[in-house]
Amino acid sequence: MEQPLFLSGSEQILDAIKQLIGDGDDYGIAVAFWGTGSETLIPQEGQGRIICNLTHPGTNPNVIERINSYPNVQIRYLDNLHAKVVVSDNGTFVGSANFSEAALGISSSSAQWLEAGVLIDPGSREAKKAWKWFETLWTQAALIEDEALSQAKARWAEHKLQEGPYGVVNHAPTLMFDDGLEHAGKHCLGELKLFAQRLDQPFGRDVMTMASDPFQKLYDTLMGVPAQAKPTGASRKAAGQAANLLWAQSGGDPKARLTTDEGTILVSDPKIFLKRSQDTRNYERVSQFLIKLAEEGRDNVDEAYRFWAGVVIKQHKIK
Numbered sequence: 001m002e003q004p005l006f007l008s009g010s011e012q013i014l015d016a017i018k019q020l021i022g023d024g025d026d027y028g029i030a031v032a033f034w035g036t037g038s039e040t041l042i043p044q045e046g047q048g049r050i051i052c053n054l055t056h057p058g059t060n061p062n063v064i065e066r067i068n069s070y071p072n073v074q075i076r077y078l079d080n081l082h083a084k085v086v087v088s089d090n091g092t093f094v095g096s097a098n099f100s101e102a103a104l105g106i107s108s109s110s111a112q113w114l115e116a117g118v119l120i121d122p123g124s125r126e127a128k129k130a131w132k133w134f135e136t137l138w139t140q141a142a143l144i145e146d147e148a149l150s151q152a153k154a155r156w157a158e159h160k161l162q163e164g165p166y167g168v169v170n171h172a173p174t175l176m177f178d179d180g181l182e183h184a185g186k187h188c189l190g191e192l193k194l195f196a197q198r199l200d201q202p203f204g205r206d207v208m209t210m211a212s213d214p215f216q217k218l219y220d221t222l223m224g225v226p227a228q229a230k231p232t233g234a235s236r237k238a239a240g241q242a243a244n245l246l247w248a249q250s251g252g253d254p255k256a257r258l259t260t261d262e263g264t265i266l267v268s269d270p271k272i273f274l275k276r277s278q279d280t281r282n283y284e285r286v287s288q289f290l291i292k293l294a295e296e297g298r299d300n301v302d303e304a305y306r307f308w309a310g311v312v313i314k315q316h317k318i319k
Contacts, residue, residue: 004126005119005191007095010111014104015192016093016119017041017086021048024088028134032081033058035100035163037107039066042073050075051134051141053082054152057159058098061152068144076141077148084117087134092120092127102164112164119192189250189304194243206276208256210236211243218300222292223285238277238285242293245273245286246308249315274316287318 007013021027022043032053038060042048050067053059054077068075086093095117097103105111120127142148196210211219219239220227244256248270256267258276267273277283293301293309312318 004121004124007093007117007119009188010097010103010105010113010115011188012190012192013093013095013097013115013117014106015190016091016117017104019192020086020088020090020093021046024090027086027088028131028138029099030081030083030085030087030134030137031099032056032083033098033100034060034063034067035098035102036060036063037101038099038104039063041099041104041106042067042070044070044072046072048073049134049138051081051137052077053079054144054148055079055155057155058161059152059156060160061149061156064144064152065149068149076138076143078137078141081137085130085134087127087131089122091122092130094118094120094130100163189247189252189308191247191252193302194247206256206258208240208244211239215239215243218293218305219289221300222298223289234282234285237280238282238289241273241277241280241282242286242289245270245277245290245312246305248273249312250308270312271316290318 007016018041021029021041025046026048027046028049028051030051033056034052042050050073052064052075054061054064056079064075064077067073084095084097095115097113097115097117099106101107102112103115120130192212194212194215196212210216216236216239217227219225219242220235223235223238225235244267248268253268256273257264258267258272265272274283274286277286290309290312292298293305294313295301296306298306
């Protein structure tokens with residue numbers, strides 16, 4: 001991931017935030033408003049610093065009090081903070097979402113707000129600017145004393161704000177397809193869940209972004225491949241081809257560069273991945289994995305994976 005990655009939807013945003021603060025040894029969170037249950041996002045490992053807006057009734061002070069007791073976290077507040085920024089040694093997130101159930105679907109996967117944001121590579125100039133911005137705010141922010149907490153609790157009891165939208169949200173945004181997949185928008189693939197970040201693997205003449213560790217593990221489990229500390233060979237390539245195939249079928253930005261007689265191309269057509277899997281003698285592995293992914297009743301399979309695997313099987317007549 002070199003260019004900023006646009007994230008649409010709460011699931012992608014939540015995955016990004018968890019990766020940034022869960023895998024990072026050092027992180028900073030400048031998010032104005034914190035809702036009930038948002039303290040569960042904060043990992044028990046690593047060293048974190050948090051800036052919130054404690055005095056605004058959009059923040060639940062009981063959540064802040066619990067976080068303030070964590071030994072590995074320092075927390076301060078600014079009365080005029082309205083930002084939603086996460087910085088870590090794994091990257092930077094800038095977006096619209098507060099840390100709340102309604103914004104992120106932290107425990108229920110049923111967020112109510114429509115959110116968006118961007119994920120920035122940790123080595124980029126913009127990520128370094130975000131860190132500098134956070135450090136400046138940190139020096140300006142106030143420590144959370146007992147008196148400030150008491151005042152915030154009193155204000156919260158009298159004026160707390162509703163976390164979700166005031167109107168009734170009874171529909172999901174949809175994508176329209178000529179083939180009748182009008183509900184495809186409900187099955188968004190998360191790039192951070194599907195692909196390994198910053199890992200482009202050469203295979204002969206081709207270069208692909210490889211499958212994430214969880215997706216590779218899912219492939220190995222469904223295909224009966226013995227667990228390996230570092231998957232290699234045919235299973236790794238098949239999982240990578242399957243991940244790229246699902247991504248291309250869903251309309252995602254191209255993630256693979258394949259060498260053809262006409263030159264190197266960025267691949268957005270799933271048919272090309274299927275043809276390449278045949279050329280590399282991986283078609284049987286890829287197709288059988290997709291069939292297993294599409295089967296109903298598998299508790300360990302993400303619904304979006306099942307949906308798009310079914311689309312690939314149907315459209316490309318895989319048996």
